[in-house]
Amino acid sequence: MLLSSCRRIRVGQLVNPIRALRPSNDRRSLHLAPPFLLDDYIPRYQRLSETEASKKRSLAYAHLRNCNLCPRLCGVNRYETTGMCLIGHNVKVSVIAPHFGEEPCIQGHNGSGSVFFSGCNLRCTFCQNHDIAHQRNGFDLTPEELAQWYIKLQEVGNVHNINLVTPEHVVPQVALSILAARDLGLKVPIVYNTSAFDSLASLELMDGLVDIYLPDFKVWNKATSQRLLKAEDYASTAAESVKAMHAQVGDLCFTGDGIAKTGVLVRHLVMPGQEAEAKEIMKFLAENVSKDIFVNIMEQYRPDAHVGKPKRRTKKETAEQGDQEEVRYAEINRPITKDEVSAVRKAAEAVGLWRFCDPPRHDGFAM
Numbered sequence: 001m002l003l004s005s006c007r008r009i010r011v012g013q014l015v016n017p018i019r020a021l022r023p024s025n026d027r028r029s030l031h032l033a034p035p036f037l038l039d040d041y042i043p044r045y046q047r048l049s050e051t052e053a054s055k056k057r058s059l060a061y062a063h064l065r066n067c068n069l070c071p072r073l074c075g076v077n078r079y080e081t082t083g084m085c086l087i088g089h090n091v092k093v094s095v096i097a098p099h100f101g102e103e104p105c106i107q108g109h110n111g112s113g114s115v116f117f118s119g120c121n122l123r124c125t126f127c128q129n130h131d132i133a134h135q136r137n138g139f140d141l142t143p144e145e146l147a148q149w150y151i152k153l154q155e156v157g158n159v160h161n162i163n164l165v166t167p168e169h170v171v172p173q174v175a176l177s178i179l180a181a182r183d184l185g186l187k188v189p190i191v192y193n194t195s196a197f198d199s200l201a202s203l204e205l206m207d208g209l210v211d212i213y214l215p216d217f218k219v220w221n222k223a224t225s226q227r228l229l230k231a232e233d234y235a236s237t238a239a240e241s242v243k244a245m246h247a248q249v250g251d252l253c254f255t256g257d258g259i260a261k262t263g264v265l266v267r268h269l270v271m272p273g274q275e276a277e278a279k280e281i282m283k284f285l286a287e288n289v290s291k292d293i294f295v296n297i298m299e300q301y302r303p304d305a306h307v308g309k310p311k312r313r314t315k316k317e318t319a320e321q322g323d324q325e326e327v328r329y330a331e332i333n334r335p336i337t338k339d340e341v342s343a344v345r346k347a348a349e350a351v352g353l354w355r356f357c358d359p360p361r362h363d364g365f366a367m
Contacts, residue, residue, distance in 0.1 A: 041261035060172035085169035113153030123230035147180035196238035213245035220277035252294035286351035296357035
């Protein structure tokens with residue numbers, strides 16, 4: 001136990017050395033919330049029986065032949081063609097590397113072993129990874145090859161976890177890769193880093209394979225979902241998905257080194273003029289998921305992808321408007337303000353949320 005202060009000893013004073021080293025009654029609080037502190041942790045995929053693993057393999061192959069796992073329900077045979085995500089029976093990966101751009105409890109000191117998948121089942125107009133998500137950039141890997149990369153990240157990179165970034169459209173391949181990696185000796189937790197546009201069927205397949213769910217909850221209204229994400233049912237789907245994730249793994253829990261091992265961490269990117277929708281999201285989390293859910297209110301929005309690009313105009317519109325240039329998605333074509341971030345944070349606190357991704361106010365970790 002660390003001492004908060006030292007006793008003063010006068011010169012020439014005889015002191016029992018053992019007694020002098022004992023801590024005083026004025027001890028520093030460890031600032032730990034015991035329900036969220038783990039002594040140790042064994043990943044969920046390590047606890048699957050062989051029968052359960054075999055059933056998941058069979059389901060994964062069946063879904064590849066009739067792709068109906070994500071909410072788009074394309075129904076294609078991915079051994080023969082592709083659906084909206086443009087990805088077939090193998091995954092296409094843009095980057096595999098230890099990553100230091102995640103929450104401190106996810107990246108730790110050694111980094112999060114991140115796998116950035118190409119493709120996506122959303123078409124976010126402001127996507128900051130649009131060169132990956134909206135295009136088929138990268139290299140192809142089978143589930144077995146992907147599993148070998150997990151092992152390299154663990155053994156060579158010494159990462160704290162395997163972080164699957166945008167896996168919603170490749171859930172069957174991801175399930176197969178985790179099971180293959182288990183047989184190769186994978187021992188670190190699995191992070192499912194998602195837009196939350198997941199179906200309940202895909203989350204059922206991932207149940208027992210994922211330790212940490214890291215969903216984005218982007219917007220709340222149907223009209224906003226359709227305009228900015230090109231998916232009218234995004235909000236309702238995300239709401240059900242987050243509830244299902246929490247039912248599987250509960251609130252975020254840590255080991256004593258401050259590294260998250262299991263649970264749900266919800267992200268919300270604050271966007272220009274969207275405070276009202278953010279407040280609805282925070283209210284939903286508090287009332288329908290858990291007031292103890294860990295939330296990261298993110299401030300790094302910037303206009304990107306299609307936002308701020310010149311609007312396409314017909315010849316008639318050009319003749320009528322002359323040289324006056326309009327831009328696409330003008331309502332979000334600006335940085336956010338401190339007031340907007342503050343409004344979302346206050347709304348979250350007002351409904352009873354209290355676990356945020358903030359720098360700790362003490363000499364320790366934010367748990």
